[in-house]
Amino acid sequence: MASGNSQADGRALAAALRQADPKLSRFDPLPRIITFDDFDKGFCGWTQLVGNYEHSLDSMLPGYAQHSMAMLSTxxxxxxxxxxxxxxxxxxxxxxxxxKAAQNVTVKRLTFRKRGPLRLEFYFTFKPEATELRLSEADVRSIGFLYDLQTGDADADGARIMPHMRFLNALDGEHVQKWQFKRRTTEVKPIGNENKTISHYHLAPEDWEDLAAGEQKLCYNEIPTKINWHYVCFDFDLETMQATGFRCNDRVFDMSGFEPIRMPAMRNLWCMLNLAFFVETDVDKRAALYLDSVCISGDF
Amino acid sequence: MLVQSQAAVIARNETWSGTVATEPHEAGWAREAIFFVRALHDAAGAPGTAQVELSPDGMRWVPEGTVFDLPRRADEVTFARVAHFGTWLRLSATLPDGASAVVLVTLHLKG
Structure with missing residues (x-):
């Protein structure tokens, strides 16, 4: 067992090594890196969020049926x-x-080893498909991310927890530019007839709430084909199942009013740690979210 | 280093009739691709053929030259191999009047 001092020395050494690594030095990970997804290495486990179904694909909720696979893009x-x-x-x-209002979601499916602090960091940008020779800055409705979590099977406080955050860029043509969260989902519906599968569309347009002082103007650039990368850091504590921090670029936001979606634990999801990103278009034009890179770290 | 590989479902449980196309799929990293089309139900009428298309920008499309039959019976699978396709790929089809097919289209990429 390492002493307190040697453990601190080890952490300082690990932090120094990460800062010396050009790929990692633009992140501030917690001591244990769970995943570091640099998409020059491939898809890194990011896949399509397919909806639940039983016996027939026709039973899939329409919100999920529209989803398609993420791509590696230059x-x-x-x-x-x-x-x-x-x-x-x-x-x-x-x-x-x-x-208009079409969405897509990509997901990475893990489980957790320890209920404690979890940090998500990523660099992102978004653009509409450049089908018009105009700025098009209000064509992407939103981009965002969510965790889909469930406590361990031996935990006394069994629950499924889904923290959601989105940057509402535009709504019905208005260039809104603010961060929002969600504490409610749609009604849970049984899927099929074996009483084993349910579904709910947690990315429905209803029930988004404004994050306090959550307005933020991001660099969009001056034509629809030029992009700039943005940094996000989202801290969530798996012990308390509460968000503990959120920043985007130079802005640090107050998360005291944030609440995740909470629902009863489900029978097959113990220790689930899913992370998803989503994009939504505000017009009849494709909207794209780009990520490079994504780092999830924990304190264990 | 192992080559990259991906199986992507690009159309799932879609009913095709008239002129249809899959979403633009960016795959400049891949050297080869196979499109599989699986019929989820028996087709109505004769669905005809599908063609592979290329694009310089993901918005403007030209025929690649590969044309293959769409499946007619439930669970029948047809496919086409493609290589040297640049950055973008999609599959398009124009079904004859009165014909329709419910399909699952997968794109298998390697490079």
Whole structure:
């Protein structure tokens, strides 16, 4: 067993090594890196969020049926070519269909080892498909992320917890630009007839609430094909199941009013640690969210 | 280093009739691709063929030259192999009047 001092020395050494690594030094991870997803290495476990079904795909809720696979993208543009990613060739691209309010979701499915502090950091950008020679800054409705969590099977406080955050960029043509969260989901519906599968569409447009002082103007650039990368850090404590911190670029937000979606524990989801990103379009045009890179870390 | 590989479902439980196309799929990292089309139910009428399309920008599409039959019976699978396709891929089809098919389309990429 390491003494307190040697443990502190070890952490300081690990932090120094990470700061000396150009790929990691733009992150501030907690002591244990759970995943570090640099999309020059591939898809890194990011897949399509398929909806639940039983016996027939027809039983899938429509919100999920629209989802498709994320892609590895060089952010290619018709007017100058590949933009490239933050620090290499490829970023993860999540694109909606070209229909107003269409959404897409990509998910990474893990379980947790310890209920304690969890830090999510990622760099992101978003753009509409450049089908028009105009700025189009209000064409992407929102981008966001969520955890889908459930306590361990031996925990006394069994629950499923789903913290949601989104940047509402635009709504019905208005360039809104603010962070929101969600504490309610849609009605849970049984799927099929075996009483084993249910579904609920937690990304329904209802019930988003404004984060306190959550307005933020992000760098969009000056034509629809130029992008800039943004940094997000979201802290969540798996012990208390409460958000403990959120920042985007130079802004640190007050999370005291934040609440996740809470619902009864489900029979097959113990220790679940799913992370998802989503994108939504505000017009009949594809919207895309790009990620490069994503780092999840914990204190254990 | 192992090559990258991905199986992507690009159309799931979609009913195709008239002129249809899958969403633009960016796969510049891949050297080869296979499109599989699986019929989830028996087709209505004769669904005809699908064609592979390429694009310089994900918005403007041209035929790649590969054309193959759409499946007609439930669980029948048809496919086409493609290589040297640039950055973008999609599958399109124009079904004859009165024909329709419910399909699951998968794209298998390697590079």
């Amino acid at each position: 952010l290619p543009q018709w007017d100058f070519g590949s933009h490239g990613s933050f620090d290499g060739t490829y970023a993860l691209k999540l694109a909606s269909k070209p229909r």
